[in-house]
Amino acid sequence: MTIDTQSRITLHFELAMDDGAVVDSTFERTPATFTYGDGSLLPGVEKKLLGMCAGEKKDFVLNPEDAFGQPNPANIQHFKRDQFGADMELAEGMVISFADAQRAELPGVVQSISDDEVVVNFNHPLAGRTLRFTAEILKVEAVSS
Template structure:
């Protein structure tokens, strides 16, 4: 069976940057997702379309097809007193915040100054070319429930 919309795909992957540094990998666990439900970045999903179990390939994903370019407007300087309720505020700390549209976003502290904190709402991989090495392990048709919920159910998938 070839990967198409509403396929449940099981794969192994290694993700590296352009210097060959491993950013993420599935290691011994398989990664499952529902193809066509926008559960993975577009560049990888597009590359998987038409592949079958047993296929192995590499793909370079541009920032536009990955996590987007870095948006300077997502980097803000805010008063340090806004963090008075946090135990410790230091570079690298991540927390959830709301963007101007009311969406939940992960924000990273990039600098702590005397009176202010610089935060970045960009995804950590925004602006980065992503290099995937992928092995497709299994492809099956999704159940009606998986399609209606927009994600995989069962072992290694989402449980209800």
């Protein structure tokens, strides 16, 4: 059986930077299982799995558009330093959790700090990066509707 849009898939995967640094991998852990289109994998990754079958292993190049997109300059926000607690120690690269308008958690990375301003980047850390995705399909099942 090959993967289509009505499949439940069990696989091992590895997501790596183009220099080979591994971001995430299940090859030394329990394999991942998901239903096509359930949001577990990025849509650009799912599309590359279409047509694969159990026992197949492939490496894919993920351009930013297939992965986390391009960085959006509007996602870089400038805050007054006094909006952060005086006792809060800030450092470049630090991840701070903010709440969006719906009170959902929104992580941001401190990009720079001055006496008056803190610049926070809300883009995904992998935005703009070309990545490598390796998939080894272990099982493909039809999803009953």
